[in-house]
Amino acid sequence: MCGIAGLYYPATPKPVDPARIQAMADAQAHRGPDGSGVWTAPGVGLGHRRLSIIDVAGSPQPMASQDGALTVTYNGEIYNFAELRAELQAMGAVFVTAGDTEVxxxxxxxxxxxxxxxxxxMFAFALHDARRQSLFLARDRLGVKPLHYVELADGAVAFASELKGLLAHPLVRRxxxxxxxxxxxxxxxxxxxxxxxxGVRKLPAGHSLLIERGKPVPAPSRWWDVDFSRRATGSVKALEEELxxxxxxxxxxxMVSDVPLGAFLSGGVDSSAVxxxxxxxxxxxxxxxxxxFDESSLDERKYANEIAQRFATQHxxxxxxxxxxxxxDTLVHAFDEPFADASALATYRVCELAREDVTVALSGDGADEAFAGYRRYKFQAAEERVRGLVPASVRSNVFGTLGRWYPKADWAPRPLRAKTTLLALAEDGAEGYARSVGVTTPALRAALFTDAARAALGGHRAExxxxRSMRDAPARDALDRAQYADFQxxxxxxxxxxxxxTSMAVSLEAREPLLDYRLIEFAAKLPVGMRLRGGQGKWLLKKAMERYLPKDILYRPKMGFVTPISAWFRGPLADEAARLVSSRVLAGTGWFNAATIARLAEDHRSGRADHGRTLWQLVMLERSMARLFG
Structure with missing residues (x-):
């Protein structure tokens, strides 16, 4: 895996300082500790940091074609590069390296x-074509590899794998x-x-951007999308075999690699299948x-050990x-932007452990999105059945009223926490699902923001x-639409x-086989009942894996990486929550209501409410903003 960076002047081919490209690339040195390279020509500069995986001794980047007309800097892996190489050789192409970059x-x-x-x-790359006077940026179908870009005041378009690569350029306004x-x-x-x-943008997953000399920078163009509008036919047995x-x-x-390779193993269905x-x-x-984890209710090691013994792994x-x-602070530096999924702590630790032994690790990411493994899909399907039975006006009046009056019982057993469900049923399916994937509700965000912040938003609403994604989805069913929106x-x-x-922070390449696009396209065509059946998500995937995995692995309740952040803010991080009230970083924006933050921190500390996730969001936001903006 690697880090890339560069500059391109679409209007006038101004000279590019190689030192500037080097600085942008070196800001991402963790992505590629094994080597670096810079290439410049009038109006363009490409930089690269390399983590050697394939053709370790060869394939330096940026790489130019033999006639010098094409130059590429590339982050990722092309898993079918050997087949493409053979096809291109049959067409007359002559290769001088053994890796996938030259493809x-x-x-x-x-x-x-x-x-x-x-x-x-999985890939993100920038390819300069001297004959066409163009720069072509592209990102893989699912967005496994990142690519940021920004238009600068001097007319250049700057790009980098990570935001920190762009921020190494002095003309990026913070x-x-x-x-x-x-x-x-x-x-x-x-x-x-x-x-x-x-002003900074991320090239969307499954999109490309062709920037041509003498033309304005266009909007990205979609080259792939997942389609839920078609249905596979065939017996369960036939579809199981195809899967x-x-x-x-x-x-x-x-599994193709010239360096040590392994796998993450949580003991869940997905990593066990891999x-x-x-x-x-x-x-x-x-x-x-x-x-x-040292807390038994969070610890899944016994399941991981069961799989390790079953397949005699070196565990x-x-x-x-x-x-x-x-x-x-390590995560704040790694992510640049604020990131409040607390499972990142555990993910970083497992990447750190893997890197001691291997350079490439396969993960089970992607199966929940592809095969409807999340609990929220089950709830969304059930809520949509209710919506189909009750007229919209009745739902709005009855469920809306009940939802507004029902207490927010964070302390209660899950079946009694009905407030969110009642409010969701009062809305249409898209609005309800948008709420269900959220962390901090629109009402709480409104209370956190000042009048100035709400005015600056100008009606912008995250949900x-x-x-939009759910209403415009190429889909047939409510489950299709929810999954499609999650893919986006x-x-x-x-x-x-x-x-x-987290993987790149420790110079580890993570690969996600369950996000192979052919697998995703297959899953999107499955009848709903083969994804979600009898309250079981990933139904066909689990059935297909019965020949490999024991039922106590396949059908046990999903755990995932659980991090006890709510407990932290009533214990060791209680002072951190209280400190947010007087944060100069948050106060300096003029966007946050200090009284609301104080109330959240106190209500949480006292046990009157559970605001752990929102407090964690505010802590990560404050630290990220301090790092990005001073």
Whole structure:
């Protein structure tokens, strides 16, 4: 895995200082500790930091074609590069390296932008074409690899894998965007269509951007999208066999590496399935690792050990404290923008453990989104059935009134916490689901913001992106629409950002076989009952894995990485919550109501309410803003 950076002047080919490109690349040195390179020409400069995975001794970047007309800087892996290489050689291409980078150069020469349709991988790259006087930026289908860009005052377009790469350029203005703050407080992450630094954009997943000399910078162009509008036909047995074949291919294609390779193993369905298929394809013992917690209710090590013994893996584990919040500043540096998914703490620790032994690790990320594994999908499907039975006017009056009056019983058993469900039923499906994926409610955000902040937002509302995505989704069913929206926002903004930043922070390449695009396209066509059945998500995936995994692994309740942040703010982080009230960083924006923050901190500390997640959001926001804006 690597880090890329560069500059391009679309209007006038101004000279580019190589030292500036080097500084942008070096700000991301953790992404590529094994080497660096800079290439400049009139009006363009490309930089690269390398983590050597394939063709370790060769394939330096930026890489130029033999005639010098094409130059590329690239982050990622093309898993089908050997097949593409053979196809291009049959067309007359002559290769001088053994890696996958050169495939991009010959592929562009042969197919132009249509090359993207042939690539199976995770990637973000910038390719300069001297003949066409253009720079082509592209990002993989699901958004596994990041790419940020910004238009500068001197006419240049700057790009980098991470925000810190852009901020190494002195012309990037460090001004916070209130709309991104609203988005972050709503979801706990800054979505891919927003950035905390005003003017900076992220190339969306499945999009490309062709910048041509003498023309304005256009909007990105979508080159791939997941389609839920079609349905697969065939028996359960036939679809199960097709799924198993796709899973095998997805895993084995990601096991190609010239450096040590292993897998994360939590003992859940997804990571266990990946390890099972790795063991099937490997001659030697698969290297696996897991972390456990010193609090038994959060610890899944016994399940991970069960899988490790079943497949005779070379297994390592480490126990971390459940109150392991010492990583806060490390995560703030790694993510740049505020990121409040507290499972990032555990993810960083398991990446850290893996890196002691391997350079590449396969994960189980993506199956919940593809096969409807989250509990919220079950709730959304049930709520939609109720909406279909009750007229909208009745729902709004009855459920809305009940929801407003029902107490917010954070302390109560889950079945008695009905306030959120009642409010969701009062709305249409898109509005209800947008609320369900949120962290801090619109009402609480409004209370946190000052009048000046609400005016600056100008009507911008974080949930609207989810509502638009669900209403415009290529879909047939409510479950389709919810999954589609998560592919657009939650997956790239939270799950894949977390995986990329925590792994790259320790110079580890993480690969996600369950996000192979062929597997995603297959899952999107499955009948709803093969994704979600009898309250079980990932139904067909679990059925397909019954030949490999025991039922106590397949059908146990989902845990995931659980972090006890609510307890922290009543214990060791209580002072941190109280300090937010007098934070000069938050107060300096003029956007936050100190009295509301004080009330949240006190109500939480006393046990009158549970505001742990919102307080965690505010802590991470304050530290990120201090780092980004001083």
């Amino acid at each position: 991009l150069l010959h592929g562009w020469a042969a197919w132009g932008p249509a090359m993207l349709d042939r690539l199976n991988g 001004v916070p965007d209130i709309r991104a703050v609203e988005d972050y407080l709503a979801f706990g992450y800054v979505p891919d269509d927003a950035c905390l630094v005003s 198993t074949a796709l899973l095998r291919e997805a895993v084995t294609s990601r 390890v099972a298929l790795m063991a099937e394809a490997s001659r030697g013992a698969v290297r696996t690792c897991t972390i456990g 390592r584990e480490r126990v971390v404290a459940a109150d392991d919040f010492s990583l806060i 609207d992106r989810y509502v 926002h939650w997956l790239p903004g939270d799950i894949l950002t977390k995986a990329d930043r």
